[in-house]
Amino acid sequence: MEKDMLSPGAHDVVVDGLTQRYHVHGSGPVCVAMPGGPGVGWESLRMPATEELLTMVYVEPLGTGGSQRLPSHPDGYSRDRYTRSLIGLLDRLELPRVLLLGHSHGGFVAQRLALRHPDRLSALVLYESAPVTGPEHMAEAGARVEEFLRRNEGQPELPTVLAGLQATGTATDDEKITAGLRDMLPIFFADYWEREAEFRRLRETISCTYISSLDENLEPDVIDDRDALPSLTVPTLVVVGRHDVQCGPRWARELHALIPGSRLVVLENSAHLGHLEEPAAFADALRAFVRSVPA
Template sequence: MPHVTAPDGTRLAYHLRGNGDPLVVLPGGPMRASRYLGDLGGLAERRRLVLLDLRGTGDSEAPADPASYRCDRQVEDVEALRVRLGLERVDLLGHSAGGSLATLYAARYPERVARLALVTVIPWVIGAPATAEDRLAAARLRAGEPWFATAFPALEAWLSGEGEPDWDLLGAFFYGRWDDAARAHDAAAEWETNEEAETRFHDPAAFDPPALRGALERLTAPVLVLAGELDGGPTPALARRLAAVFPHAERAVQPGAGHYPWLDDPEWFTARIAAFLDAPARRD
């Protein structure tokens, strides 16, 4: 298994899947091992996926300093991976919380990004988290589902802070199809996620929205912001706000998809991502 050494000496693992031009993929969770991404619905048939296990997750070492789990502190891990791969510029995909890291990387190293795909990313980086109202409105779109009557009160209780969340019920709202494959994928999160790192990743101190907006003005790379039609975090409207901070961004909404769109409709997802990645380069 290939590894890269981060600037602070932490040994990070990455996994290679598929063939073609490399696509560096940053997982979400936050701080969930990259295993949950699989082959991104078959995208590995079109691109060579470079799936990074963030520090303290999967096959990567835990850092000596737990404070380095903070999102902005991991930007240099991504840069070390780019150097290790010998790439002048990278095509980069961030899923969910991994999109926060991908965006901070693009702001710090705009000249190193060829294309940036942000998949179901809540825009924490611009101070716009998903609200309880966002999640409830998206959840009500599922009112016709057989599990809705039981799951919706559990969602309301979680969002109001009443007790511990019942993920056996809440998981249904994160998937466009709540089938056996989705249940297994959701259940694996418990042992694939570093809980200590999860609480540190989105430390508000990691983000400076005004400074970020200014830095992103230097980003010439095309950006795709993809949302799931049924996702409550982010909703398509929240994804639109994220797309607006980039000079050259397009937005896509995947029909019938939740937070893991490559599971809900692999063909739609892979076709849309591949079309973005393979589009002719911009001429400034």
């Protein structure tokens, strides 16, 4: 590996003929972080408190940000495709085994890699993830939206949030899905309006690339890992925010029950972005987990 490939800042490498961009911050053992969406900019996953104990390698997945788009864009971004790209990146970085953190949709990819290539991971963090997508997942998210509305009853901006939520489900271009994401962003937090001064800039700057849910055969990339996860051998930490709407505590409990020897941490005052809402608690959970994993 070239000496500067894990130096602070942005880097580009070519994997399978496509440019893959990643960003390095922090010091300590290496943790590769796969953001969610798919298509959400990596900046929303930045974890300054965690960077004090880990060298964070934030990936820009194919099709997102500075990474190259597939010829079939916006289709073809299946978990298998993202997994191949991640393995290629680990090879380029000459990291035989690594701590992998997957947030939200990135957790689906991390699960796939851990199940298919357990020898490449020293440990796994599934952060706001779930073992399944599809109708069951959507129904649970709908119930969590209702909880969010009850908790914030009377908040005048709720119609904007709901309009943004609907827009992200129907958008088919980058501009519209980014606008919808910014409108709905309060749903990602346990108490956005009480801490709006902290989170307003993220809402104004977060970006998203439109990526479809179809694989390279134009079939829905539906996920159900419940039968496979009991065979997972990688030490695993499951982290969830108590008020998360997208991948809430029900799914974290299922992951914890399915994965042998896993640990579960619930951030009581967070929703989907606990690393921003409770950064110290999030970093402490990772620190304790990393210390528990054999070198």
